[in-house]
Every structure is written in structure tokens, then in C-alpha cells.
Amino acid sequence: MWRFLILLAGPVFLVWGSYALTVGRSVAQTVNAAHDVLNASADFDVRDLRSRVEDGLAALPKFNDRADRQRKLAMACDSRAAELTKHLDASFQIIARPPYVLASDDEESSLDRHYRDTIQPTARALSLMLFDHEPDEPITILLFASERSYQDTARRLDRRSTASYHGYYIRPDRRLMINASTGEGTLSHELTHSLAHFDFPNMPEWFDEGLGSLYEESSFSKDGLRLLGQSNWRLNHLLHAMHHRKLGSLEALLASRSIRSEQQATDYAHARYLCLYLQERELLPLFYRKFRANAAFDPSGVQTLREVFNAPSIDAIDRDFRNWVVDVYERTRKVARK
Numbered sequence: 272m273w274r275f276l277i278l279l280a281g282p283v284f285l286v287w288g289s290y291a292l293t294v295g296r297s298v299a300q301t302v303n304a305a306h307d308v309l310n311a312s313a314d315f316d317v318r319d320l321r322s323r324v325e326d327g328l329a330a331l332p333k334f335n336d337r338a339d340r341q342r343k344l345a346m347a348c349d350s351r352a353a354e355l356t357k358h359l360d361a362s363f364q365i366i367a368r369p370p371y372v373l374a375s376d377d378e379e380s381s382l383d384r385h386y387r388d389t390i391q392p393t394a395r396a397l398s399l400m401l402f403d404h405e406p407d408e409p410i411t412i413l414l415f416a417s418e419r420s421y422q423d424t425a426r427r428l429d430r431r432s433t434a435s436y437h438g439y440y441i442r443p444d445r446r447l448m449i450n451a452s453t454g455e456g457t458l459s460h461e462l463t464h465s466l467a468h469f470d471f472p473n474m475p476e477w478f479d480e481g482l483g484s485l486y487e488e489s490s491f492s493k494d495g496l497r498l499l500g501q502s503n504w505r506l507n508h509l510l511h512a513m514h515h516r517k518l519g520s521l522e523a524l525l526a527s528r529s530i531r532s533e534q535q536a537t538d539y540a541h542a543r544y545l546c547l548y549l550q551e552r553e554l555l556p557l558f559y560r561k562f563r564a565n566a567a568f569d570p571s572g573v574q575t576l577r578e579v580f581n582a583p584s585i586d587a588i589d590r591d592f593r594n595w596v597v598d599v600y601e602r603t604r605k606v607a608r609k
């Protein structure tokens with residue numbers, strides 16, 4: 272019986288004993304260490320410590336990365352503005368409003384108006400709705416007060432003839448050229464390209480032009496948080512192609528590597544109205560972000576489009592899209608008759 276009790280209690284006693292010794296020792300060590308630190312602190316020189324405050328702060332790792340990036344961007348904008356003065360004559364006013372460098376040959380107040388009423392609210396709404404990467408390089412926006420100065424400068428700076436359009440975006444320079452005498456639509460269109468360039472640089476041309484032209488005719492929601500595209504003159508090109516049974520499939524539009532120059536008007540309208548269709552189905556931000564994430568293995572967007580519509584095939588989406596285009600036409604006719 273005793274042997275049995277010793278066998279049972281012995282190991283328990285041994286385990287408890289070693290635990291008590293270990294804990295006891297570690298508590299004693301901690302107390303001693305605290306005493307050491309207190310005693311040692313008496314050796315520091317207060318003036319010396321004070322003199323190290325600034326050095327210590329400067330040596331800390333930078334958590335305020337954003338402020339640092341903004342400072343660099345502001346400096347880059349200032350030097351871009353200085354560079355621009357060499358290429359534009361004295362009639363141009365140039366101001367830096369990071370990430371933008373704005374220049375105009377219109378009256379002084381017009382630059383502020385474009386910035387306050389179009390550029391800033393458009394960029395804000397698009398960054399809330401679609402774009403997650405903010406610009407980290409300057410975007411230069413040249414606004415021309417007349418057709419004449421727009422044409423002259425386009426020819427001189429870019430060797431371009433711009434007879435058939437009111438603005439364009441030079442990707443390598445991140446520079447917008449806008450004939451401001453034609454209204455704000457072109458500015459919104461080209462600004463969308465420049466912001467998308469930071470966020471989704473490998474976006475296919477159909478989507479880039481679809482989005483740009485969607486926002487050329489748009490208005491802000493009451494709270495200013497969203498920008499909503501509306502039907503515009505491009506609908507006629509789409510209806511014309513549909514009427515003559517010449518509208519290609521959605522799949523062909525998405526799969527095309529670039530917009531075909533001989534069919535530019537129809538392709539732009541097709542891409543724009545697909546974006547408007549996505550917007551009306553409340554799927555545009557979802558499609559945009561999913562497409563951006565999937566672009567490496569779905570560069571055309573066909574799979575992503577099918578996925579967001581949960582459609583068995585793209586033909587089913589195409590049929591619904593074409594019927595919706597007719598609905599839009601009916602709606603605009605009713606409004607026109609009122």
C-alpha cells in the first residue's frame with residue numbers, strides 16, 4: 272500500500288517542486304533586473320539625454336510615408352511647371368496643384384474654375400468608385416481658350432493635326448491637351464484616361480475608351496461621391512450599326528487588341544454603351560475591380576464579364592445589352608417629345 276502511494280505521489284511532488292523552484296527564481300531575477308535598471312539610470316546625464324531627443328526622432332523609421340510621397344510629388348509638380356514655361360508663351364498662366372500642373376491661355380479665373388468644378392470633383396468621385404492607386408507623378412493639363420491656340424500648340428509640341436477631336440492624352444508625358452472652348456466633356460474624358468493610367472495601366476483600349484467616353488457626358492450624384500455617365504450623341508453611331516445589322520459581337524469588341532480606326536465611331540460607341548449598361552446594372556465598379564485583378568489571365572475581360580453577370584455565355588449578355596440599347600433609345604425619344 273505505501274509503495275503504491277509513493278509511486279503515485281512521488282512524480283506529482285517532483286513536478287510541483289521543480290515548477291515552484293523555476294517560478295521562484297524567475298520572479299527573483301525580474302526583481303533584481305528592475306533594481307539594476309533603476310540603479311543604472313542614475314548614471315545618465317540629463318543634458319546629454321536631452322541633446323539626443325532630436326537625433327533619436329530623426330533615426331526612427333518613417334511611418335508617415337504618405338506625407339513624404341506628397342512632398343516629393345509637390346516638388347516634381349513645381350519642376351514640371353518650371354519646365355513648361357520654356358514651351359509655352361507668356362499668354363499662358365501655369366499653376367501647380369499636385370498631382371496636377373495646369374496651364375491655360377484663358378483668363379486667370381478659368382484655371383481655378385476648371386480645377387474646382389471639374390478636375391477635383393471628377394478625380395475624387397472616380398477614386399471612390401473605381402481607382403485605388405493615386406497619382407504619384409505629375410499630370411499636366413493644358414487648357415486652350417480657342418480652337419486656334421489648341422491646333423497651333425498641338426502641331427508645335429506633338430506634331431499632331433487635331434482637326435477631328437477636341438482633346439487627347441499623351442501617355443508617356445502624362446499630359447492632357449484640351450480645347451476648353453468646347454465644354455468640360457473632353458476634359459472629363461481625357462482626365463479619366465490619365466487617372467486610369469496610374470490605376471490599371473494594362474487596361475485594354477476598349478475599356479479605356481469606354482470609360483473615358485462614359486464620363487464625357489456625366490453628372491455628379493447629389494452627395495458628389497459618384498459620377499454618373501449619361502446617354503449622349505454616341506448612341507446614334509450604335510443605333511446606326513444595329514439598324515444596318517453591322518454591330519459586331521460584344522466578344523469581338525472585347526477581344527480586339529485595339530480600336531479599329533476604320534470603325535472608330537462605332538467601336539467607341541459600343542464600348543461606351545457597354546460601360547453605361549454596366550453602370551445601370553450597378554456592376555461597373557465591381558466589374559472594373561475584378562477585371563483589374565484578373566487582367567493577367569483574362570486580358571480581354573470576357574471571362575470577368577461573364578462572371579459578374581453570372582451568365583452561361585457572353586451571347587446571353589449581348590442579347591440583353593442590345594435590348595437595353597433599344598430601351599435607352601425609347602427613353603430618350605420620350606424625353607425629347609415632352
Ligand SMILES: [Zn+2]
Pocket residue numbers: 460461464479480483484
Ligand atoms: Zn479617349
